[in-house]
Amino acid sequence: MNLFDLAGKVAIVTGGNGGIGLGMARGMASLGARIVIAGRNAEKAGVALKALHDMGAEAIFIAADVTKKADCQALVASTLEKFSRADILVNNAGTSIRKMPQDFTEEEWHHVLDTNLTSAFLCSQAVYPAMVKAGGGKIINIGSMMSLFGAPYATPYAASKGGIVQMTRAMATAWARDNIQVNAVLPGWIDTELTQRARQQVDGLHESVEKRTPHGRWGTPHDMAGIAAFLASGASDFVTGTAIPVDGGFSIGM
Template sequence: MKMFDLTGRVAVVTGGNGGIGLGMAEGLAEAGAAVVVAGRNAEKNGAAVATLEAKGGRAIAIAVDVTDEASVKALMAEAEKAMGRIDILVNNAGINIRKRPEEYVLSEWMEVIQTNLTSAFLCSHAVHPAMKRAGAGKIINIGSMMSIFGAPFTSAYAASKGGIVQFSRALATAWAVDNIQVNAILPGWIDTALTRRAREQVRGMHERILSRTPAGRWGTPEDHAGIAVFLASAASDFVTGTAIPVDGGYSVQGV
């Protein structure tokens, strides 16, 4: 459908070299967008580009530290120079340090907040001029259902992802005048390297999640391709400031 066609558009995806980020990048590429894979690990970046190109997509990789303002500005400048424009930004880079709050030290707290939340500000701030020049833009911030629920081992992560939701709403109101739509995706329990480690660390987690999820399974990175295309395309031009769960019904299950 034409309204979902991203031909000629350019997307920058932070953390696009694996997991949910790569799943979204594949969806955007399949819809016609050229993709800039932005991440710290050059080897993973190259593998992600090869994956996208093998499926017929156009992609490049740019190394970036999303917690460093100069690195982020260089990313956006290089991406715009190489691709000619930037239409879509996916703020996906993120980490978690699983500890009870009393076990955290300040440096760990700041690492999670800076990687998950401050990076979204830095990347959005840096891309705004390009989108304003183009007269339009789409920003997709990756939150978490931990912005809805609480868990004893996610204090910093939950704070960062709750911040992502409110940051998305604030940007949506501020940049509507520039025809930039800003939305958040709230992944549920998705089968990634991060959650595999969580299952190793938290006894009974796998069984509890399956029993509560109406879909009866863990999500996959590919489950985020469609929502990414929707929020990046003309189909969502009047959708902004939202936070959309992608969780197989987990967040609406009452018992």
């Protein structure tokens, strides 16, 4: 029995057209999963699809604004139309705006919360019936080190990522009876487009992350492949409601 066999399974990855999402998609694809990349940037998705196709994976792109309920429902419907199933959902779509708390507008607050937290709720709701019909499923929510720590420039981002952890726990307790495992991953400082902007905006961030991280480096999207493979596979069938840091030890560093 191969606990890590995902052959025939279908994984929807929101924001899977780059960075952490693509790293996780590649991890699941390496075990045989078919991948649905969901997002708004078709050009960027094309590059991601090529990377997945080059490794022999079956992968498609479905355009969706996952902050909208109708788009989330259409995303799942299109996935079922193409593959007849939806076994895994990775809620990875995310954004951040870096300002001091007093400087955020109401629109900026809602933009970050809707992109990071509401989208995960709406997509999970949308895929739930398909997972129940299939006899189970896996939902992987992407939190952050900001689920654990505060930062002066990340009020709505931290709120959304703290919310991801508590939402994960609530969904895990609700849907365990349906054989749906819901877990969160808390990436540390991973070298992505989002964190590259952070290094431009926060003085000394690059050096301070390297100094605090026991591994002595920033993470890469490839570092996210293994946790995706574990949480998407049968190896994690008795793991639910967890929030697992993947951070090179940043959260325990001095």
